[in-house]
Amino acid sequence: MKISEVSEQSGLSADTLRYYEKIGLLPPIHRSESGIRNYGEQDVRRIDFVKCMRSAGLPIEVLIDYFALVEQGDATIAARKMILQEQRAQLIAKMAEMQETLDLLNQKIQGYEEGVLKAEQALSENRLPAQAP
Amino acid sequence: MKISEVSEQSGLSADTLRYYEKIGLLPPIHRSESGIRNYGEQDVRRIDFVKCMRSAGLPIEVLIDYFALVEQGDATIAARKMILQEQRAQLIAKMAEMQETLDLLNQKIQGYEEGVLKAEQALSENRLPAQAP
DNA sequence: GTAACACCTGGAGTTAACTCCAAGTCAAGG
DNA sequence: CCTTGACTTGGAGTTAACTCCAGGTGTTAC
Numbered sequence: 304m305k306i307s308e309v310s311e312q313s314g315l316s317a318d319t320l321r322y323y324e325k326i327g328l329l330p331p332i333h334r335s336e337s338g339i340r341n342y343g344e345q346d347v348r349r350i351d352f353v354k355c356m357r358s359a360g361l362p363i364e365v366l367i368d369y370f371a372l373v374e375q376g377d378a379t380i381a382a383r384k385m386i387l388q389e390q391r392a393q394l395i396a397k398m399a400e401m402q403e404t405l406d407l408l409n410q411k412i413q414g415y416e417e418g419v420l421k422a423e424q425a426l427s428e429n430r431l432p433a434q435a436p
Numbered sequence: 437m438k439i440s441e442v443s444e445q446s447g448l449s450a451d452t453l454r455y456y457e458k459i460g461l462l463p464p465i466h467r468s469e470s471g472i473r474n475y476g477e478q479d480v481r482r483i484d485f486v487k488c489m490r491s492a493g494l495p496i497e498v499l500i501d502y503f504a505l506v507e508q509g510d511a512t513i514a515a516r517k518m519i520l521q522e523q524r525a526q527l528i529a530k531m532a533e534m535q536e537t538l539d540l541l542n543q544k545i546q547g548y549e550e551g552v553l554k555a556e557q558a559l560s561e562n563r564l565p566a567q568a569p
Numbered sequence: 570g571t572a573a574c575a576c577c578t579g580g581a582g583t584t585a586a587c588t589c590c591a592a593g594t595c596a597a598g599g
Numbered sequence: 600c601c602t603t604g605a606c607t608t609g610g611a612g613t614t615a616a617c618t619c620c621a622g623g624t625g626t627t628a629c
Contacts, residue, residue, distance in 0.1 A: 337595055337607090338606080359534045404491065404492035412524065452617065472576060586613100
C-alpha cells in the first residue's frame with residue numbers, strides 16, 4: 304500500500320505518516336527499490352491503533368514508549384499493561400471532567416432557552432428581564 | 437482578591453491569569469492605586485467558568501468570542517446559544533471518540549491479563565504461547 | 570531605613586504535534 | 600524524449616496555550 308492510499312484510508316496526511324515514522328511512532332516502513340514506502344497490513348493495523356489512541360489525546364511519547372516495549376518481547380508485558388492502565392485512568396478522569404463541563408453547558412443552554420422565553424413573554428407584555436453571562 | 441489568592445483558589449498560575457487578561461479572555465481587572473489587580477466576585481466566577489470550559493478543551497478563541505457577545509447585551513443571546521450548542525456537540529463527539537478508545541484500551545488490558553495468565557500456565561507446563569502488540 | 574517580598578510589564582522562550590516547502594528522483598503516457 | 604504527477608528528503612514554519620524572565624515598583628517587617 305502506497306502512502307497516498309494509507310493516508311486516504313486512515314485520514315492521516317502523508318506528511319503525518321512520514322512524521323510518525325521519523326519520530327519512531329511507526330517502524331521503518333519497507334520500501335520499493337526506488338525508495339517508495341510500501342505499507343504492510345501490520346503497519347496499517349498499527350496506524351489504526353495509533354489513530355484511535357491519538358484521537359483520545361494519548362501523547363505520542365507514551366505510544367512510542369509502548370511500542371518500544373512491544374519490540375522487546377514478552378518480558379515487558381507487565382510494563383506495557385501498566386502504561387495502558389495509567390492511560391486508561393487518565394482517560395477516565397478526563398471524561399469525567401468533560402461530563403462536568405457538558406452538564407454546565409447544558410445548564411447554560413437551557414438558561415438561554417428560558418431566558419429567551421421570558422424575554423419573549425416580557426416583550427409582548429412590555430416588561431424587561433435580565434440574565435447573567 | 438489579589439492575584440495570588442485567585443491563583444491558589446482557581447489552580448491557574450498568576451502568569452496564566454495575567455495572560456488571560458492580556459488576550460481578552462478576562463476583562464480588564466480593577467486595580468488598586470498602585471496598580472495591583474483586585475479581582476471581584478464576578479471575575480472569580482468568570483474564571484471558574486473559563487477553567488471548566490478549558491478543562492474540557494474548548495478553545496480560548498471561542499470563549500473570547502462568547503464573552504464579547506455577552507458584553508454586547510441581550511441582542512446576542514441567540515448567537516451565544518449557538519456557540520454553546522456547537523461546543524456541546526463537539527464535546528459530545530469527543531467523548532464518544534474517547535469512549536471508543538477506552539473500550540479498546542480495556543480490551544488490550546484484558547488481553548494482557550489473559551496473556552499473562554496463559555503465559556503463566558504455559559510456563560508451569562513448559563509450553564510457549566504468543567501475543568500480538 | 571533597609572531588606573525581603575509580592576506585584577507589575579513587555580517580550581522572549583517552550584511544548585506538542587503537526588504542516589509546509591524546495592529541490593530532487595522516478596515511472597508511465599503521449 | 601519530454602512532461603506530468605506521485606513520491607522522496609531535510610529542514611523550516613505554524614499553532615495553541617502557556618511559561619519564564621529581567622528589570623522595575625510598591626508594601627511590609629524589623
